[in-house]
Amino acid sequence: RDLTAFIARLPKAELHLHVEGSLEPELMMALAARNHVTVPYADVQAARDARASFTSLQDFLNLYYEGMSVLLTEQDFFDLTDAYLARAASEGVRHTEIMFDPQAHLNRGVPFSTFFPGLQRAVEEAPARHGLTASLIMCFMRDLGAESAADVLQQAVPYLQHISGVGLDSAEHGYPPSLFTEVFKKAGELGLKRMAHAGEEGGPENIWSAMKDLQVDRVDHGVRCLDDPQLVAHLEETQVALTVCPLSNLCLQVYPGSLGEKLRQLLQDTKVAVTVNSDDPAYFFHADSGGGYVNANYTYLANVAGLSASQLAQLAAAGFRASFLDDVAKRQHI
Ligand code: ES4
Ligand code: ZN
Numbered sequence: 001r002d003l004t005a006f007i008a009r010l011p012k013a014e015l016h017l018h019v020e021g022s023l024e025p026e027l028m029m030a031l032a033a034r035n036h037v038t039v040p041y042a043d044v045q046a047a048r049d050a051r052a053s054f055t056s057l058q059d060f061l062n063l064y065y066e067g068m069s070v071l072l073t074e075q076d077f078f079d080l081t082d083a084y085l086a087r088a089a090s091e092g093v094r095h096t097e098i099m100f101d102p103q104a105h106l107n108r109g110v111p112f113s114t115f116f117p118g119l120q121r122a123v124e125e126a127p128a129r130h131g132l133t134a135s136l137i138m139c140f141m142r143d144l145g146a147e148s149a150a151d152v153l154q155q156a157v158p159y160l161q162h163i164s165g166v167g168l169d170s171a172e173h174g175y176p177p178s179l180f181t182e183v184f185k186k187a188g189e190l191g192l193k194r195m196a197h198a199g200e201e202g203g204p205e206n207i208w209s210a211m212k213d214l215q216v217d218r219v220d221h222g223v224r225c226l227d228d229p230q231l232v233a234h235l236e237e238t239q240v241a242l243t244v245c246p247l248s249n250l251c252l253q254v255y256p257g258s259l260g261e262k263l264r265q266l267l268q269d270t271k272v273a274v275t276v277n278s279d280d281p282a283y284f285f286h287a288d289s290g291g292g293y294v295n296a297n298y299t300y301l302a303n304v305a306g307l308s309a310s311q312l313a314q315l316a317a318a319g320f321r322a323s324f325l326d327d328v329a330k331r332q333h334i
Contacts, residue, residue: 004290006309007092007298011333013319014088014096014277014294016220016243018139018169019119020068020104021280022084025051031070031079039070051283057201057252058171060283068104077118082129085122087281089130091295094333095323098123099137099167102152103144112155120162135324137195139167140183142175149183153190164324165193167220168210172202177209184214193217193324195243199224201254204231211240218243218322223255223262225272235272241322242272245279246301247286260304267305267315275319276301 025047032039041047054060071077081098088096098119105115123134138156140149156163166187168180177196184194196214198206200221207225210216211234222242225231235242244266249259266274278284278294285292289300302312320333 003302003307003309003312004295004299007295007302007312010092010298010313010316011094012092012294012298012316013275013323013325013333014093015218015241015275015319015323016099016245016277016279017084017088017096018064018099018101018280019081019084020071020101021064021284022087022282023067023071023080024083024282027080027083028067028070031072031076035070035072035076037070037072039066051285054252054283057254060252060280061170064280064283065104069108071105071115072110074114074118074121077115078122079118081119081122082125084281085126085130085132085134087293089126089132091293093132093294095133095320095325095329097135097137097164097324099139099169101139101141101169102156103141103148106152106155107144112159116159116162120159123162133325133329135164136162137165137167137193138163139169140180141170142168142177142180142197143171145175146179146183149180150186153183153186157190160190160192163192165195165217167194168196168198168214169220170197172197172200172206176202177206178213181213184216188215195220197221200249201252204228207231207235211238216240217324221245221249223249223266226262226265226270232270232272236270239273241275241318242266243275243277243322245277245284246297246304247284247289247292248279250286250300251284263301264305267301267307267311273318273322274315275322276315277319 196210281292289296
């Protein structure tokens with residue numbers, strides 16, 4: 001049975017989305033021209049072709065950081081975020097929690113006072129312009145270390161009322177969550193929610209560490225929990241949610257063996273709280289599932305895991321439940 005139309009109509013929450021990963025080739029080329037930035041692509045098609053196959057997380061990250069070089073002004077960050085919000089709303093997303101990477105901009109000489117107001121204005125105008133709610137999650141790039149993360153948190157202090165939480169992203173190998181214990185503790189004291197990418201290219205030990213050392217409210221990806229039955233039991237008991245991104249895992253080939261079988265197992269054989277998300281939708285497209293945004297991720301998952309309509313509705317509800325919306329707002333969505 002074709003569940004595409006059912007998926008499109010489901011009200012959904014998106015909890016794992018890097019706004020810089022929603023930079024479509026068209027907007028990248030337009031901003032390159034507007035800002036007189038040189039990119040190594042003759043045209044939109046060439047930029048799109050460069051994203052067609054990745055061999056690893058690092059292979060993707062190189063292109064992802066390069067793509068951001070066109071983002072220079074407050075308006076650029078507004079346009080990027082607004083374009084994502086429009087697309088998400090058109091796919092039935094009613095609430096989204098948007099990650100951004102301050103260090104990727106600060107390190108290019110773009111200050112907080114430039115990128116943050118652009119992101120924030122798009123989020124603030126989202127209900128009126130697109131009919132969905134949004135919040136912002138600030139990610140630390142783990143490969144830049146804990147000292148840099150602490151510096152970013154300090155720089156973010158004037159903007160904290162517009163930030164719902166902190167995350168930890170970029171290359172996982174060699175940078176265990178425990179390195180960031182102190183900065184996450186500080187973030188918690190500042191009232192921020194906490195999450196970390198873990199069990200994406202790293203193993204279950206990083207998921208344990210994210211939970212025990214960083215006290216995370218959610219685990220981003222986390223699919224490698226399946227390698228450790230005790231961890232699966234712990235996730236079932238705590239109901240700390242995983243923000244799974246099927247097409248990201250597929251495109252980055254991060255898990256040995258069959259991804260479809262892993263996802264099927266996670267959904268059908270465990271009671272782990274799982275949510276479905278797009279990660280970097282402008283980079284992880286899949287023609288058979290209809291692109292790289294959230295509905296394509298649901299479609300892919302429905303196909304590989306053999307999900308029914310009611311199971312899909314349960315997954316969508318789990319997204320709202322695992323969100324940082326208050327209980328009243330959650331109930332209005334579920
Ligand atoms: C990311 Cl797929 C993925 N993994 C880790 N860090 C990231 N930042 C943006 N996309
Ligand atoms: Zn991610």
